[in-house]
Amino acid sequence: MDFKATLRKKLVVLNSKPVASGVKEDEYFQQYLNEINKKSVTGKCRSIPRFFRFFWRLPREDELLKQKLREETRSNFLQRRSRQLLDNNELKALWMLLDQHQTNHEEQLISYKDFQKVAQLAGPKVKPYFTSMIFAKLQQGDLQGRVSIMSIFNYVMRKVWLQQTRVGLSLYDAxxxxxxxxxxxxxxxxxxxxxxxxxxxxxxxxxxxxxxxxxxxxxxxxxxxxxxxxxxxxxxxxxxxxxxxxxxxxxxxxxxxxxxxxxxxxxxxxxxxxxxxxxDHNGMLSQSELAGYGSGTLTEPFLERI
Structure with missing residues (x-):
């Protein structure tokens, strides 16, 4: 018996079987879904339950204890972030390490291996600034894949300054x-x-x-x-x-x-x-006085809006 005849016999047997199980599965699914929908309507929970509370709400003016707690928490957080930043002595020590591990004193370039050595010797505060991604970003087309130590130091200085300034500004964020x-x-x-x-x-x-x-x-x-x-x-x-x-x-x-x-x-x-x-020295500018600003090119509609 050839392959085609065998395949036709198999198809005849499959077609003669009862309804496929997939149809039964659809019926069962629809039946159970209707039962669940009936329970949800007749049950006690008629709305979506609250799964979070507004703990982030700012304390009111009469909630003095909460205000003091919030201020103290923010102050401790900012102090902790400030202590994580490099100070002047640590920046000087970092520059000395970069100067010691440069490949050429005339070109002031450093390889990636020496870059990793400096990261290990400088301490945990420096590690966030000494990653492979930062090293790649500071590449300036050197054929040997080296980076200028001045570029690295300026990058660290700039990042530290931005973080210090952010902490300083956050102290005034009431x-x-x-x-x-x-x-x-x-x-x-x-x-x-x-x-x-x-x-x-x-x-x-x-x-x-x-x-x-x-x-x-x-x-x-x-x-x-x-x-x-x-x-x-x-x-x-x-x-x-x-x-x-x-x-x-x-x-x-x-x-x-x-x-x-x-x-x-x-x-x-x-x-x-x-x-x-x-x-008239009254501390205010009238429309006619403001019209004399500069070379007198301010238009009347502009002056009226101001």
């Missing part, structure tokens, strides 16, 4: 939600002023105007939805904070100060413009 309100920014800049040598010449009576000028710069560009708050991550991502902290440099040239919005000459120049516009 709500603990990752953003700063206008009052929080004012507190941050007012306490930052004494640490900026380039602003030492400002009179104390001018500090309030300077703080207002600096805060409005952040809010105008970063608070695009006009919510009255700015994310800390957005502050770190923009260059405004770099310009503000640049005033720590005691040897900052006059040309750079003129280009820096947060410098004393820039703030005094803006203040002088508004004083000259305020002809």
């Amino acid at each position: 709500s603990g939600q990752g953003y700063l309100r206008e009052a929080d920014l004012e507190n941050y800049i007012s306490e930052l002023l004494p640490t900026l040598p380039q602003l030492e010449g400002l009179e104390r009576s001018f500090h309030s105007f300077y703080i207002c000028t600096a805060v409005r710069k952040f809010l105008f560009f970063l608070d695009t939805l006009r919510a009255g708050r700015i994310r800390i991550l957005d502050i770190l991502a923009c260059s405004f904070l770099d310009d503000l902290l640049e005033l720590r440099d005691e040897d900052l040239s006059k040309e750079i100060q003129e280009q820096n919005w947060f410098s004393a000459p820039s703030a005094l120049r803006v203040y002088g413009h508004y004083l000259n516009l305020d002809r």
